Amino acid sequence: MRYRHRRTVAAAALAAVAVLGLPGCSAVMGEEASLVDADSLTVGVKYDQPGLGLEGEDGEFSGFDVDVALYIARRLGVAAEDVEFVGLVSSEREEKLISGEVDMVLATYSITPARKTQVTFGGPYYVAKQDLLVRADATDIESVRDLEGRSVCQGEGSNSARRITEGLGIDVRQMDAPSYSACIDRLREGDVDAVSTDNLILAGFLAEDPEAFRFVNNPFTDEKYGVGLPYGDVRACEAVNKAVSEMYQDGTAEELLDTWFGETDLEVTTSVPQFEGCS
Structure with missing residues (x-):
């Protein structure tokens, strides 16, 4: 049986936790309910990050994360017309996934030990690197040490x-801002000296206004972008990892990276990332 309603999987897991008093829902999600049985999916993506997840005036979403989500959905047997996108900001990712408001999150969602206590991650589907974006005239900032x-x-x-x-x-x-687009506005206005986050995010903003900003292009961390899934859904995690492998092997990943970031000076990685594991 396939699940037609986006909250069915999460709701079933949460109900089981409430009845059994379990600290998590892995026992339920691994065997009885999984996104691999879904007929439709609701996916959380960023709405204000050009090149990754951007909501247009028509309400449609576009970007690398959006295209990867559609590729994964197709490999799970869900057609594009049965995928609904919901815009979110970084602070909402766990909340919307745990509550069942979304089934899956692809929103520059770095895999961390703390997040893995609440979310099962497929992937990573890309390993970005943290870098800096500064104003074009800030010639004295060449590395993170200059901050x-x-x-x-x-x-x-x-x-x-x-x-x-x-x-x-x-x-x-x-300096915290509600979103990275707000950070970019503060950088443009001179209220902050730099914006630091993953290089894919920064490259997307740079592509929109290359005269105003400069990409330092001196990375200093690895950021593993994971596919956020309901906690304990091992079957979905394994299916997502298979889909991501196919995406790199058939050339789709390289094509998407070129589509969204080919006009920037960002050096992208086109080999299959090393997966974190689904247990």
Whole structure:
């Protein structure tokens, strides 16, 4: 039996947890309910990140994450017309997935140990690298070390600034904004010195306004973009990993990366990422 309604899978798992008193829903999701049985999917994506997830005036979504989601859905047996996209920001990803408002999340969603306690991740479907975007006239910023004592903007729910302060020991002034598009606005207006996040995100914004900004192109971390799935849905995770492998092997991944980022100076990776595992 296929699940036609987007909340069926998550609701079934949550109900079982409530009855059995389990700390998670892996026992249920692994055997009784899975997104691989779905007839339709609701997918959470970013709505304000050009090149990755951007909502147009007509309400349609476009970008690399959107195209990857459609590819995965097709491999799961769900037609494009049965995929509904929901726009979200970084801080909403776990909430919307756990509540069942979305079935799957592809929204520059870095796989971290903390997130893996609430979400099962397929993939990664791409390994991005954290980098910097600065104003075009900021010629004195050539690496993350040059940010000492300066202001860095990150979107709420992101770990980008903490990776600089705690991970690298560089003293920066962290400025939070509701989204990365808001960070870009602050950078343009001179309110912050840099925006730091994954290079795919930065490349998308740079492509929209190449005269205003400069891509430092000196990466300092790996960011594994995962497909967020209901916690414990191992069957879906395995199916997603198979789909991602096929996407790279048949040349689709390289084609999509060229479509969305080919006109920037970003060096993309076109080999199959090393998967995290589904257990």
